[in-house]
Amino acid sequence: MSSCKYLFFALCFIFTNNIFSQNNFYDIDTVRECRIYFYDTNWDYILDSLYALGEKDRLLADIRIDGVDYDSVGVRYKGFSSVDVNRLKNPFNIKLDYIIENQEHEGIEKLKLSNVIYDPSFIREVLSYEIVRKYMYAPQANFMNLYINDTLWGLYTNVEAVNNDFLIDNFDSKYNSFFKCNPENIDIQIGGENSNLSNTHGTDSMNYSPYYDIRSDNGWSDLYSLIDLLNNSTDSINNILNVDRVLWMHALNYTLINFDSYIGYSQNYYLYMDQSSQWNPIIWDLNMSFGAFRLTDASSLYFNGFDIPQAINMDPLTHLTHFSVSPRPLLRNLLINERYRKMYIAHIRTIVEENFINQGYYVRSQDIYNLIDQYVQNDTNKFYSYNDFVINLTSQVSLPSSICPGITQLMDGRSNYLSSYRGYLGEPQIIQHTFNIHPLSSTLNAKVTVEVNDASYVSLVYRFGKNDQFKYIEMFDDGNHNDGSSGDGIYGCEINNCSNMVDYYFYADNDSAGVFDPVRAAHNYYTTSINTPSNSLVINELMSNNKNIASDPSGQYEDWIELYNNSNIPINTNKLYLSDTITNLNKWKLPSYVIYPDDYLIIWADEDGSQGERHSNFKLSNLGETIILSDSTSNIIDSVTYLPQADNISYARIPNAIGDFTNTNPTFSANNDASYFLNFNNEEVSVFPNPFNNFLNINFDGSYYVFDVVGRKVLLSDKKILNTSSWQPGIYFIHLNGNYQKSIKAVKVN
Numbered sequence: 001m002s003s004c005k006y007l008f009f010a011l012c013f014i015f016t017n018n019i020f021s022q023n024n025f026y027d028i029d030t031v032r033e034c035r036i037y038f039y040d041t042n043w044d045y046i047l048d049s050l051y052a053l054g055e056k057d058r059l060l061a062d063i064r065i066d067g068v069d070y071d072s073v074g075v076r077y078k079g080f081s082s083v084d085v086n087r088l089k090n091p092f093n094i095k096l097d098y099i100i101e102n103q104e105h106e107g108i109e110k111l112k113l114s115n116v117i118y119d120p121s122f123i124r125e126v127l128s129y130e131i132v133r134k135y136m137y138a139p140q141a142n143f144m145n146l147y148i149n150d151t152l153w154g155l156y157t158n159v160e161a162v163n164n165d166f167l168i169d170n171f172d173s174k175y176n177s178f179f180k181c182n183p184e185n186i187d188i189q190i191g192g193e194n195s196n197l198s199n200t201h202g203t204d205s206m207n208y209s210p211y212y213d214i215r216s217d218n219g220w221s222d223l224y225s226l227i228d229l230l231n232n233s234t235d236s237i238n239n240i241l242n243v244d245r246v247l248w249m250h251a252l253n254y255t256l257i258n259f260d261s262y263i264g265y266s267q268n269y270y271l272y273m274d275q276s277s278q279w280n281p282i283i284w285d286l287n288m289s290f291g292a293f294r295l296t297d298a299s300s301l302y303f304n305g306f307d308i309p310q311a312i313n314m315d316p317l318t319h320l321t322h323f324s325v326s327p328r329p330l331l332r333n334l335l336i337n338e339r340y341r342k343m344y345i346a347h348i349r350t351i352v353e354e355n356f357i358n359q360g361y362y363v364r365s366q367d368i369y370n371l372i373d374q375y376v377q378n379d380t381n382k383f384y385s386y387n388d389f390v391i392n393l394t395s396q397v398s399l400p401s402s403i404c405p406g407i408t409q410l411m412d413g414r415s416n417y418l419s420s421y422r423g424y425l426g427e428p429q430i431i432q433h434t435f436n437i438h439p440l441s442s443t444l445n446a447k448v449t450v451e452v453n454d455a456s457y458v459s460l461v462y463r464f465g466k467n468d469q470f471k472y473i474e475m476f477d478d479g480n481h482n483d484g485s486s487g488d489g490i491y492g493c494e495i496n497n498c499s500n501m502v503d504y505y506f507y508a509d510n511d512s513a514g515v516f517d518p519v520r521a522a523h524n525y526y527t528t529s530i531n532t533p534s535n536s537l538v539i540n541e542l543m544s545n546n547k548n549i550a551s552d553p554s555g556q557y558e559d560w561i562e563l564y565n566n567s568n569i570p571i572n573t574n575k576l577y578l579s580d581t582i583t584n585l586n587k588w589k590l591p592s593y594v595i596y597p598d599d600y601l602i603i604w605a606d607e608d609g610s611q612g613e614r615h616s617n618f619k620l621s622n623l624g625e626t627i628i629l630s631d632s633t634s635n636i637i638d639s640v641t642y643l644p645q646a647d648n649i650s651y652a653r654i655p656n657a658i659g660d661f662t663n664t665n666p667t668f669s670a671n672n673d674a675s676y677f678l679n680f681n682n683e684e685v686s687v688f689p690n691p692f693n694n695f696l697n698i699n700f701d702g703s704y705y706v707f708d709v710v711g712r713k714v715l716l717s718d719k720k721i722l723n724t725s726s727w728q729p730g731i732y733f734i735h736l737n738g739n740y741q742k743s744i745k746a747v748k749v750n
Helices: 003-015 019-025 043-052 124-132 164-169 220-232 233-241 244-255 307-313 329-335 338-355 359-379 386-391 407-419
Strands: 031-039 060-066 068-077 090-093 110-114 141-148 151-159 178-181 269-271 278-285 429-440 443-455 459-464 473-476 491-495 499-508 514-517 526-529 537-543 559-565 576-581 602-605 626-629 636-642 650-654 660-664 677-680 683-688 695-701 704-708 713-717 721-725 729-734 741-749
Touching: 019 359, 019 677, 031 090, 031 359, 043 068, 110 141, 124 141, 124 151, 124 359, 141 537, 151 359, 178 244, 220 233, 220 269, 220 329, 233 329, 233 559, 244 278, 244 329, 269 650, 307 407, 307 514, 307 559, 329 338, 338 359, 338 499, 338 514, 359 386, 359 407, 429 499, 429 526, 443 499, 459 491, 473 491, 537 626, 683 741
Parallel strands: 031 141
Antiparallel strands: 031 060, 060 068, 068 090, 090 110, 110 151, 141 151, 178 269, 269 278, 429 443, 443 491, 459 473, 459 499, 499 514, 499 526, 537 559, 537 650, 559 602, 576 626, 626 636, 650 660, 677 683, 683 695, 695 721, 704 713, 704 729, 729 741
16 A cells, blocks of 8 residues: 555544544454453453353453554453353453543444354354445444464454444434343243333333343333333334334344344344434344354244254244244334335345345355455364365354354355245336425425336335434325326325425335335435525524533533524535634534424534534634534525633524624523513513613512623612613623522613
């Protein structure tokens, strides 16, 4: 690689907050090297003891990753069935910031190294994750050659941790409800439910704590709401569950015969509630995919396990057509819906055609085999012979208690079976579409058409931003919906009150099958937009000296900027920028968020993108500066210049959205006029007119104080009408005398 390319990678590392390097660290075509240097000579005995006691304490060590040294990391074993104190090659969980805060390697703070115990081919986990990531968010994975105290320990799979960094990278937030769906103790008996989302543990959310591992500060009530709705009101489950992503998870598990999952023991997945308030499943632990795990499917048909021919011909609707010995509501209660079933089979079709029918998986497998071949030969601690590794891509290998199928042996037969499965063939053909957004008086209107052959149902699925849920709207070919002539195969619909930007895709079905466009929807989708309408979005308030007024989700009091939608149109901020530098208007790109009319978006100006997309790459100066909102063409939409601010005082437009800026008591994510009318102990108190000039009416039976914006007392009075002709223009606060903790804000104008 040339020196210029090295410089390019270095610049990417600096200017993208490690995002490029993190992805590069898990490059599937690269074998990483890790060397662990334990401080204790009896390190293996200590780790064995901690595991035997069920402790998750860590042992201190130094490590070297690809030649870069790190001190005082924490090491423990990882996993459950893959650990055995009587063998050498155990899996490791290495926490780089265990002692040294913020210590990380190329944006990675935790290494999770799997010992490949159930996979003679070595490639199941890495290959499966690469396939899964085409269709839903999932960890990245590659290989790591591990040394301990400079002794080669073996080749491991290096899998990205599903942690806060993963949530930021994929969901743009990390503070919502988050659960690892693995029980404290796996129940493998008949009726063992584990993390199956059934409601059999009652209405007290804490009764579910042995079966789900909470990873967020709170969220038990959110989880129970999901469980309750899933089991009792499935017709409205899409309000809180990303059904499409669940269908993808099931389609991937069934296609890849990954039964160490929700399908089998109902475990090995995560749930995260995104910014649109929908739960999303995250696949995890694919080391036994491609039929390496065949102990159960929790149905009456294969509860005691299944062999390789049965795996090849496994019905993806088994839990619908047969009794579930252990309840599986996330399967049965969704797939009982005919349209969801067609969507599910459509996803299976996409997986099969994009990876297996075309033999793409086999070509990719050979590439990976060639990459790791020498490392596998050198691994003297591996659990299988080198010959087992060589043949397991195509042929079965005997294990101590079962047989591990050859990957092509399984998947060539599996793809043939699935490609002839009912609902796989006969889908409509989506040919082409148009999507046009038009101004319509004070709103926007979108007219959409799509040409589809052989469909009985067609829908447009759309959203206005990442913080918005996808919505379905049916399209018609009746000549009355912007669709041309009735029966011509052109389907149409309109979106009233449309946004300036729309993410969208199409779904169509008939009596036989369903189809998506694009086929990887909703992980992939189309996007269209127009320029942000003028005067629609304003900088409404900002605060550069936030001592204890409003904290960000991490509990820190940071600078903030409030944007307000002053129009009748939902405004998407994707192509907008904020900057504090007039010569660099594109300093920070706003995320793809929708702000609905009369609503607010807070941007944290704290230079901390690791906390999410709403954290800018600049801070606000306490000395004052200019903040600029512009679009991608450097057209300035709004700007504000402010002077030094006192502690806990903001700079805001008064009246809200349209007035001049002035120092004021903060109204974080709220109307700047909100304190003009208040209710105290069921007694309505008002100050009017507001803004005021020479006179101010105070509707309150009692005395009150008036303070100016810097907290100086102006007067104490009980008059209902004040002569304010001598007052200076600015912000005043009327504080009611007595046991009242609130003040009313009033503005004096010239």
